[in-house]
Amino acid sequence: xxxAAEIVVQxxxxxxxxxxxxxxxxxxxxxxxxxxxLGPNGAGKTTTIRMLTCYMPPSSGRASVAGFDVFGQxxxxxxxxxxxxxxxxxxxxxxxxxxxxxxxxLRGMNRVARRQRIAEVAQRCWLTERLRWLVGKLSKxxxxxxxxxxxxxxxxxxxxxxxxxxxxxxxxxREARKLIAELAGRHTVLLSTHILSEVELVCQxxxxxxxxxxxxxxxxxxxxxxxxxxxxxxxxxxVEVRGPSDQVLSAIKALPGVENxxxxxxxxxxxxxxVGRLDAQLREQIAALVVQRGWALRxxxxxxxxxxxxxxxxxxxxxSQAAA
Amino acid sequence: MSRIxxxxxxxxxxxFYSPVAYIVLTLYLLFVGLLFSMLVFIPGELANPQPMFxxxxxxLIFIVPFIxxxxxxxEYRSGRIEVLRTSPVAELEIILGKFLGAMGFYxxxxxxxxxxxxxxxxxxxxxxxxxxxxxxGLLLMGCLMVxxxxxxxxxxxxxxxxxxxxxxxxxxxxxxxxxxxxxxxxSWFAATQIRHVLGYMAIEPHMANFARGVVDTQNIxxxxxxxxxxxFLTYVVLESRRWR
Numbered sequence: 001x002x003x004a005a006e007i008v009v010q011x012x013x014x015x016x017x018x019x020x021x022x023x024x025x026x027x028x029x030x031x032x033x034x035x036x037x038l039g040p041n042g043a044g045k046t047t048t049i050r051m052l053t054c055y056m057p058p059s060s061g062r063a064s065v066a067g068f069d070v071f072g073q074x075x076x077x078x079x080x081x082x083x084x085x086x087x088x089x090x091x092x093x094x095x096x097x098x099x100x101x102x103x104x105x106l107r108g109m110n111r112v113a114r115r116q117r118i119a120e121v122a123q124r125c126w127l128t129e130r131l132r133w134l135v136g137k138l139s140k141x142x143x144x145x146x147x148x149x150x151x152x153x154x155x156x157x158x159x160x161x162x163x164x165x166x167x168x169x170x171x172x173x174r175e176a177r178k179l180i181a182e183l184a185g186r187h188t189v190l191l192s193t194h195i196l197s198e199v200e201l202v203c204q205x206x207x208x209x210x211x212x213x214x215x216x217x218x219x220x221x222x223x224x225x226x227x228x229x230x231x232x233x234x235x236x237x238x239v240e241v242r243g244p245s246d247q248v249l250s251a252i253k254a255l256p257g258v259e260n261x262x263x264x265x266x267x268x269x270x271x272x273x274x275v276g277r278l279d280a281q282l283r284e285q286i287a288a289l290v291v292q293r294g295w296a297l298r299x300x301x302x303x304x305x306x307x308x309x310x311x312x313x314x315x316x317x318x319x320s321q322a323a324a
Numbered sequence: 325m326s327r328i329x330x331x332x333x334x335x336x337x338x339x340f341y342s343p344v345a346y347i348v349l350t351l352y353l354l355f356v357g358l359l360f361s362m363l364v365f366i367p368g369e370l371a372n373p374q375p376m377f378x379x380x381x382x383x384l385i386f387i388v389p390f391i392x393x394x395x396x397x398x399e400y401r402s403g404r405i406e407v408l409r410t411s412p413v414a415e416l417e418i419i420l421g422k423f424l425g426a427m428g429f430y431x432x433x434x435x436x437x438x439x440x441x442x443x444x445x446x447x448x449x450x451x452x453x454x455x456x457x458x459x460x461g462l463l464l465m466g467c468l469m470v471x472x473x474x475x476x477x478x479x480x481x482x483x484x485x486x487x488x489x490x491x492x493x494x495x496x497x498x499x500x501x502x503x504x505x506x507x508x509x510x511s512w513f514a515a516t517q518i519r520h521v522l523g524y525m526a527i528e529p530h531m532a533n534f535a536r537g538v539v540d541t542q543n544i545x546x547x548x549x550x551x552x553x554x555x556f557l558t559y560v561v562l563e564s565r566r567w568r
Contacts, residue, residue: 050406053410054409054410055406055409055410055566056566056567057566057567075412075414076412078410078411078412078413079412081410083407083410085403085406085407085410087403089402089403089404089406089407090404090407091334091338091404093338093341093342094334094337094338102330102333102334103411105326105327105330106327106330106331106408106411106412106413107411107412108326108327108412150407
């Protein structure tokens with residue numbers, strides 16, 4: 001899988017006045033892979049992407065896309081990249097077809113190639129019935145699709161998608177993810193998002209950044225393992241019990257091997273997240289306890305480490321500073 | 325070149341999609357019609373359309389800002405500039421495309437005044453050479469005005485601000501400079517030179533020559549260098565906005 005790198009970022013830095021948005025960032029994206037670019041809002045995702053797409057020059061450091069330097073060979077980079085900006089700005093007074101035709105012209109495609117590719121991308125992005133519509137009349141979901149169609153139009157080796165599923169409804173999100181997953185192999189995709197399930201579904205690799213720096217990178221599974229190691233030694237147990245709340249909490253806390261109990265939902269029925277040692281046989285203990293006290297055990301399951309927890313853990317300034 | 329034409333074509337179409345185009349055309353025809361009926365179309369007089377062309381800049385000063393205001397300002401406001409500048413299009417191609425698109429519309433505007441020339445021809449025999457040079461002059465003057473508009477459109481994210489600053493600049497060059505020139509006291513040091521420089525800066529005397537049927541290289545150079553200067557300044561602004 002580790003082919004030649006299609007996107008190479010070396011010690012990239014961007015300052016906005018005194019504010020350092022991207023700080024000494026380095027990473028590589030292998031050819032044909034889908035890489036998730038993750039981070040909380042304001043982490044520097046969009047700034048990094050804007051430097052990669054030649055919208056703004058870096059303050060220092062270098063980056064290359066498809067073998068071309070973003071600073072010195074800007075036009076070649078732009079020819080080889082398909083970019084979907086964050087909020088898909090379009091011309092509302094143009095028709096969908098007209099817009100795609102215009103975008104094709106800007107990329108130097110001839111008439112035959114334009115006609116053929118417009119039909120192809122319209123089909124792939126489920127836009128065929130909307131080709132004659134005015135862009136301004138399209139719903140958010142269709143505008144997003146048009147943005148993706150535009151990025152795909154000249155069949156670029158590299159695609160950079162900045163939050164492609166924002167504003168789509170659930171079924172559209174599913175379709176968009178399917179499309180992105182299909183693009184893998186033929187295109188190198190850098191997918192910026194802050195939706196974690198998306199990353200788990202479509203990305204082969206994940207790069208998590210925060211405050212302009214890489215916090216973690218690897219495959220989603222690697223990151224989950226890392227999370228399990230970095231977090232509590234045992235996995236989490238999710239328990240739902242009906243009983244007097246203070247008694248339930250204190251009784252479970254008192255069990256041997258329990259390290260921490262978190263109340264997820266309080267009330268007549270309580271939902272608890274119990275963290276304890278793996279060897280303590282917590283499930284048996286809790287079941288016995290509940291039966292013994294005459295409460296009702298409504299649910300008990302193992303909650304595996306999720307990417308979400310990992311993400312929250314490493315991007316939270318408090319915990320990462322404590323770790324550093 | 326094809327990219328410049330793509331940008332220009334899109335801009336021209338989009339001008340016609342907006343109601344501004346039709347308001348502008350109406351205003352222009354109204355004003356030129358007034359000039360025509362008051363100064364040109366007089367029974368018994370010579371069929372001479374010169375005054376109509378000589379005072380054309382007075383309305384164009386207020387029309388051109390509306391043609392050019394959205395060119396780049398709107399791209400910045402809507403964020404489409406990001407799409408445009410991440411496409412394989414050079415800055416110069418963007419600027420020339422926008423400029424030519426607006427010029428295309430400007431040409432439609434000035435061409436609409438042909439109806440008055442035709443009316444004149446129906447009743448008399450006007451001399452065609454000054455008419456031809458007048459249109460050449462209007463075209464060159466339009467280049468300068470549109471270039472100024474493109475420049476101010478690149479400076480701002482607000483169309484209205486772009487239109488107003490263009491308008492102020494055009495009024496200054498088209499009307500005020502001429503007055504200020506008269507006000508320079510002869511007692512001043514180098515008063516004649518100052519008057520000469522101010523006279524050269526003003527749009528009106530350059531256009532007047534074309535309207536009279538005189539094609540002077542000095543006037544052509546004035547319009548073309550002015551156009552070049554403002555397009556270059558636009559390039560500088562666009563390039564510097566990238567670093568912010």
